[in-house]
Amino acid sequence: MTALYGTTGAIGLGLVLGSFARWLMLRVDYRNYPSYPHGYVTHLALGVVAAFLGAVAVPALLEREFTAVTFLALATQQFREVRSLVRDSLHELEEGELVRRGQDYIEGIARVYEARNYLTMVVSVAASGAWLLHPVAGVAAGSAALVLSLAFMRGRQVGQIAVVRPGALRFQGPSLFVEDVYLMNVGLARARARIKEWGLGVVLDPKDDNARDTLASPGQRQAILHDAVAALGVRKDVGVEEFTPLARRSERTGRVALVLVPMEPDIRALVGAVKRTPVLEASRGTALRTRAGRLAAD
Amino acid sequence: MDARLMKHILAVVTLDPGVVAGGVPVFVAQTEQEREEVAFLLGRILEAMVHDLGNGAYVLVRH
Numbered sequence: 412m413t414a415l416y417g418t419t420g421a422i423g424l425g426l427v428l429g430s431f432a433r434w435l436m437l438r439v440d441y442r443n444y445p446s447y448p449h450g451y452v453t454h455l456a457l458g459v460v461a462a463f464l465g466a467v468a469v470p471a472l473l474e475r476e477f478t479a480v481t482f483l484a485l486a487t488q489q490f491r492e493v494r495s496l497v498r499d500s501l502h503e504l505e506e507g508e509l510v511r512r513g514q515d516y517i518e519g520i521a522r523v524y525e526a527r528n529y530l531t532m533v534v535s536v537a538a539s540g541a542w543l544l545h546p547v548a549g550v551a552a553g554s555a556a557l558v559l560s561l562a563f564m565r566g567r568q569v570g571q572i573a574v575v576r577p578g579a580l581r582f583q584g585p586s587l588f589v590e591d592v593y594l595m596n597v598g599l600a601r602a603r604a605r606i607k608e609w610g611l612g613v614v615l616d617p618k619d620d621n622a623r624d625t626l627a628s629p630g631q632r633q634a635i636l637h638d639a640v641a642a643l644g645v646r647k648d649v650g651v652e653e654f655t656p657l658a659r660r661s662e663r664t665g666r667v668a669l670v671l672v673p674m675e676p677d678i679r680a681l682v683g684a685v686k687r688t689p690v691l692e693a694s695r696g697t698a699l700r701t702r703a704g705r706l707a708a709d
Numbered sequence: 710m711d712a713r714l715m716k717h718i719l720a721v722v723t724l725d726p727g728v729v730a731g732g733v734p735v736f737v738a739q740t741e742q743e744r745e746e747v748a749f750l751l752g753r754i755l756e757a758m759v760h761d762l763g764n765g766a767y768v769l770v771r772h
Binding site: 584585595596597598599600601602649650651652653655 | 745748749752753754756757758759760761763767768771772
């Protein structure tokens, strides 16, 4: 079979749309990218390589150049390395964080980075393959793949699985509660006074049993705290343990309450930041997908 | 890489030495104000959280 339209155009379009997709994906999830300009360069460069590999795949196969497949295999190898690269670098930075991301969040981010390169390739394969049939089809298929991959990358957010609302802080002796959920024992009277003055409480009511199990994961809760602190700041410092943000669950209801002593005591912003935290793949509860879990749910 | 003792009682600050026994540094305070002050300083120095056991003793724990 010979192509109806030129392979140069196909490769060109695949390269452009694929690279564009990678660039868009850098921006979609800005929270995973706390302003490391050199990281942008690294990932964009890899994205261009991924797009190029995707773009040449279909034209090469049509030319009966089956060795092109080995290049794709090579590419996947590279992308796996991206994953460990992101994981390692975030892991190193973890030491310097006041409020850590946690292993689960780092693993989630690393996987997302790997997946983004595959999606880049999908976009460029779709665009270049369809271009060979007709240029308009190429643009259409590439754009469709792009929109789909952006939707795919969006993932779920905590606000979709739980009702997030402000919760009142109270002390009972040294014990800090948010509504009926016990959080911690604060010994120093001055620390209690500060927490009363500046602290904010949030309650997360899981919408179903899957959500309950997701919120039970300490990794998911650490991710929520990290994102909340990234948005509102924290009064904690090295050696100042009493302002450590915490998220604890009620053993009776599975409800999660968190306390944060932010630099910007804006409860609406805090609720928003908690809602927008991504649901981590590693923490996602799946109780309702099992027969026993469904039985137990009612 | 520094190794640290976690979830370990690093020190006790108490009004009543009778409530503590065993191998842990105990700081006896005469007044509640002194207990608060000593516990605060130790908390900062040891990078530890101060917990109130409710029996007159404050314990310092690194989490």
